[in-house]
Amino acid sequence: MHNEYHSLRQQMVETLIERGIRDRRVIEAFRKVPRHLFLDEALWPQAYSDHPLPIGERQTISQPYIVALMTEALGLTGMDKVLEIGTGSGYQTAILAELADCVYSIERLPDLAKRARKVLDQLKYTNVVIRIGDGTAGWRDESPFAGIIVTAAAPGAPDPLMQQLEIGGKLVIPIGDEQFQDLLVYFKEGEDRYREQNLGGCRFVKLIGEHGWKT
Numbered sequence: 001m002h003n004e005y006h007s008l009r010q011q012m013v014e015t016l017i018e019r020g021i022r023d024r025r026v027i028e029a030f031r032k033v034p035r036h037l038f039l040d041e042a043l044w045p046q047a048y049s050d051h052p053l054p055i056g057e058r059q060t061i062s063q064p065y066i067v068a069l070m071t072e073a074l075g076l077t078g079m080d081k082v083l084e085i086g087t088g089s090g091y092q093t094a095i096l097a098e099l100a101d102c103v104y105s106i107e108r109l110p111d112l113a114k115r116a117r118k119v120l121d122q123l124k125y126t127n128v129v130i131r132i133g134d135g136t137a138g139w140r141d142e143s144p145f146a147g148i149i150v151t152a153a154a155p156g157a158p159d160p161l162m163q164q165l166e167i168g169g170k171l172v173i174p175i176g177d178e179q180f181q182d183l184l185v186y187f188k189e190g191e192d193r194y195r196e197q198n199l200g201g202c203r204f205v206k207l208i209g210e211h212g213w214k215t
């Protein structure tokens, strides 16, 4: 059965390449991480299609292409300290753990955080620290970060996250209204200087917190 998922995973990666994902390290991470294990067993047969899927608590695991696009945008080297807001299933966290030195991840819903921790432990990701709480305030004690990735839709870039980026670092975040967003990359060029790039439209669940949506 696991062989079957292995070949479905390689097919998923071919789709990512056809859609324009180029970073070789990102592609290798997607070849390796078993996405099905981050889902309920009933959803395993759908795990390698290019779609978001439910993970409980009215939340979703993001579509593989969007996970790849966001990860590629971070331009990780293997030496980086990364902050993820919205652990969800932990799948994106595992991809980041393959590509960075260490990953700090914040999830507001305790049950999701605990489930993600369990799967990441089973897969022996020892370079991941997960915290339950409001990620819109960031993780000041561990800042600055080379990359910050927000996997939920925000009305604007949260100030604390901008501050906790190192100079030369990148924040990848979907910004827009509650229905549709643009996937934005902010390059921190100086203390208060950012360059912005728009990677295109996307749809995420809401980022709920002090510096996000209120409910």
Ligand code: SAM
Pocket (backbone or CB within 6 Å): 055, 059, 060, 061, 062, 085, 086, 087, 088, 089, 090, 091, 092, 093, 106, 107, 108, 109, 112, 133, 134, 135, 136, 151, 152, 204, 205, 206, 207, 208, 209, 210, 212
């Ligand atoms: N990256 C995840 C994955 O691979 O499964 C998908 C994340 S899901 C689209 C968005 C997650 O963000 C949800 O689990 C939600 O509970 C979480 N979230 C929303 N607002 C948050 C906040 N202020 N702090 C931390 N997590 C938050």
